[in-house]
Amino acid sequence: MKGMSIIVKKVAQLMAGLIFMYGIYIILHGHLTPGGGFAGGAIIAGAFILLILAFGSSALNLKKEIAGSSNTESIAILMVVVLALMALLFGTKIFFLNYLPKGEPGELLSAGVIPLYNIFIGIEVAGAILTIFLALVIFKEESSK
Amino acid sequence: MELTISIILGFMIIGAIYALHAKDLLSAVIAMGIVGYGLVICFLLLKAPDLAIVQIVVETITLVIMVAVILDSTRKEVEPAFDRRSLLNRIAGFIIFAGLFYFFLLAIENLDPLGMHSLGMADSYVNGAVELTGSVNLVSGVLFDFRAYDTLGEAVILYTAALGVLTLLRMKGKK
Amino acid sequence: MIVYILCFVLFLVGLYGVITRRNLIKIAISLSIMEFSIFLILVLIGYIDSGLAPIVDPGTPAQVYVDPLPQAMVLTAIVIGLATTAMLMAIAIRLYRKYKTFDIREINNLRG
Numbered sequence: 001m002k003g004m005s006i007i008v009k010k011v012a013q014l015m016a017g018l019i020f021m022y023g024i025y026i027i028l029h030g031h032l033t034p035g036g037g038f039a040g041g042a043i044i045a046g047a048f049i050l051l052i053l054a055f056g057s058s059a060l061n062l063k064k065e066i067a068g069s070s071n072t073e074s075i076a077i078l079m080v081v082v083l084a085l086m087a088l089l090f091g092t093k094i095f096f097l098n099y100l101p102k103g104e105p106g107e108l109l110s111a112g113v114i115p116l117y118n119i120f121i122g123i124e125v126a127g128a129i130l131t132i133f134l135a136l137v138i139f140k141e142e143s144s145k
Numbered sequence: 146m147e148l149t150i151s152i153i154l155g156f157m158i159i160g161a162i163y164a165l166h167a168k169d170l171l172s173a174v175i176a177m178g179i180v181g182y183g184l185v186i187c188f189l190l191l192k193a194p195d196l197a198i199v200q201i202v203v204e205t206i207t208l209v210i211m212v213a214v215i216l217d218s219t220r221k222e223v224e225p226a227f228d229r230r231s232l233l234n235r236i237a238g239f240i241i242f243a244g245l246f247y248f249f250l251l252a253i254e255n256l257d258p259l260g261m262h263s264l265g266m267a268d269s270y271v272n273g274a275v276e277l278t279g280s281v282n283l284v285s286g287v288l289f290d291f292r293a294y295d296t297l298g299e300a301v302i303l304y305t306a307a308l309g310v311l312t313l314l315r316m317k318g319k320k
Numbered sequence: 321m322i323v324y325i326l327c328f329v330l331f332l333v334g335l336y337g338v339i340t341r342r343n344l345i346k347i348a349i350s351l352s353i354m355e356f357s358i359f360l361i362l363v364l365i366g367y368i369d370s371g372l373a374p375i376v377d378p379g380t381p382a383q384v385y386v387d388p389l390p391q392a393m394v395l396t397a398i399v400i401g402l403a404t405t406a407m408l409m410a411i412a413i414r415l416y417r418k419y420k421t422f423d424i425r426e427i428n429n430l431r432g
Contacts, residue, residue, distance in 0.1 A: 026198070031280035034194035034375065036288070038399055042202040049209065070311065077304050080297065110279050114289045117296075124300055125399070128307040129206060132406045136213055136413070139314040143417055144217070146369075147323055154326040154360075161330060161353050165337045170345050177349045180330075184356050191363050192373040192386045196394055200359075203402045207352070214409045215345060218416050231340065238339045242332050249328050259323060260369030271385055275376050283374035283388040284395065292392060299396045306403035310410045 001137070003056030012054035019047040023122075030118040031110065037118040041125025048130050057137050066134040073127025079120045083113065147259055150187055157183045169221070174211045178204065195284050323364060330357040344415065344422045348408045355401045359394045366390035 003009065026033075027040030052060065109115075160179030167173040181204035188197040270287060278286035288296050334357065337350025366387030374388040412422065419427050 031282050031285050032375075034282065034284070034373070035198055036195065036282070036285045036395075038395060039195065039198040039202065042199065042206065046202055046206065049206070053209075066311075070307075073304060073307060077300055080300060084293070084297070112279055112290075114278065114280050114285060117289050117293075118285070121296070121300055125303060128303045129402075131307040132310045132410075133206075133210065135310050135314045136210065136410070139316065139413065140213070140217065142316050150323050150364075151326055154323065154330065157356075158326065158330055158333060161333045161337075164349055164353070165333070165341065165346060170343070173346060173349055177352060180353055180356055184360060187360055188363065191367050192371065193363055193391050193394075194373055196359075196363065196391055196398070199395060199398050203398055207402060207405050210406060210409055211345070211348075214413045218422065234340050238336055242336070245332070246328070249325075253321065253324050256321075256324070256365070258321065259364065260367060262368055270389060271374075271387075274388075275378075281376050281378065283376060283385065284391050287388050287392045288395065295393075295396050299399055302400055303403050306407050309407055313407075313410045313414055 027122040037121035041122035044126040045129035069130040076124035
């Protein structure tokens with residue numbers, strides 16, 4: 001798949017950086033404003049998809065990319081389960097308990113364990129959507145040779 | 146509010162009927178975009194900003210994936226007009242639809258009109274949520290604290306779908 | 321009440337597409353349309369007139385908020401719909417490479 005013209009490439013480089021920052025903002029403020037892990041993860045995946053579509057698949061090393069995104073999503077969902085299991089160690093033995101201190105409602109560091117869940121689920125969703133897209137691109141490349 | 150949502154639903158129904166009968170597959174996929182983005186406007190009118198953000202990004206990604214699948218195949222749709230099997234399918238379909246419609250009218254008789262307080266369990270969630278979970282966003286608090294198992298299941302489903310696509314589209318040794 | 325009936329009509333349009341279309345891509349599109357209608361019905365049931373979006377303002381606590389529970393369920397369902405559509409597209413492109421058509425009756429007839 002060839003890349004696009006140079007105007008598209010430069011604009012895509014600029015916009016992908018801004019979209020990535022916006023996705024991280026929505027993940028981190030998931031307990032204060034609308035959004036959360038799923039919306040932020042999908043937006044981060046959108047930034048990467050924009051870069052892949054603008055530069056074409058001939059400018060990337062696709063096998064390394066898909067190995068990277070697949071490992072990232074696996075590690076992220078493992079961390080979600082580890083976080084849930086750690087609640088078994090602290091105090092009452094309930095799976096999935098919200099055990100970190102709650103703090104003031106409305107601050108950035110509040111709501112116990114919810115911001116950590118948001119971060120890891122965001123990374124997992126971004127990795128999964130990127131893996132699906134890269135698998136389709138690799139299949140189309142290899143079967144059109 | 147009912148009038149606005151009914152008008153938008155009218156556009157969505159027209160878009161859906163066109164998506165089914167389009168001759169070109171690319172037109173059908175773009176007509177599916179009408180249904181998806183009309184849903185975003187409905188979510189914003191029904192005061193659900195979380196859902197609007199997720200639906201708009203997921204709809205865009207779905208459209209990109211579908212266009213990527215369609216574009217290097219023949220886009221013509223070959224559908225002969227009326228043979229006996231398809232006519233029998235349609236008549237059976239309409240009879241089943243009439244039956245389903247009658248049961249649906251029976252089911253929504255006990256529903257309050259749009260805007261009344263229908264669900265009683267929401268009171269205990271809304272009133273105690275900020276102290277119990279500590280998060281100001283009620284939907285995040287419900288998703289990650291009260292119903293965390295559903296979120297874990299959804300993450301596992303998305304992970305399994307990614308692994309499934311990776312397994313299905315593997316081309317090893319097909320030279 | 322008319323809103324619920326229109327949502328069900330959208331569901332029936334999707335069901336009609338799954339039953340009577342022969343092209344695999346159109347079946348996938350119709351399945352997606354059925355899912356969208358169910359999302360709308362769930363969010364409509366939880367709507368309260370002149371309620372606010374479910375973000376609590378710590379300054380003024382006791383207000384009437386829209387029901388957050390159907391919104392959490394629909395958030396889960398949207399992501400599951402994406403996973404289903406992605407798997408269906410992977411199956412469709414795999415079948416196209418092997419049989420050179422999207423028609424489900426042709427795929428039925430050719431074996432092996």
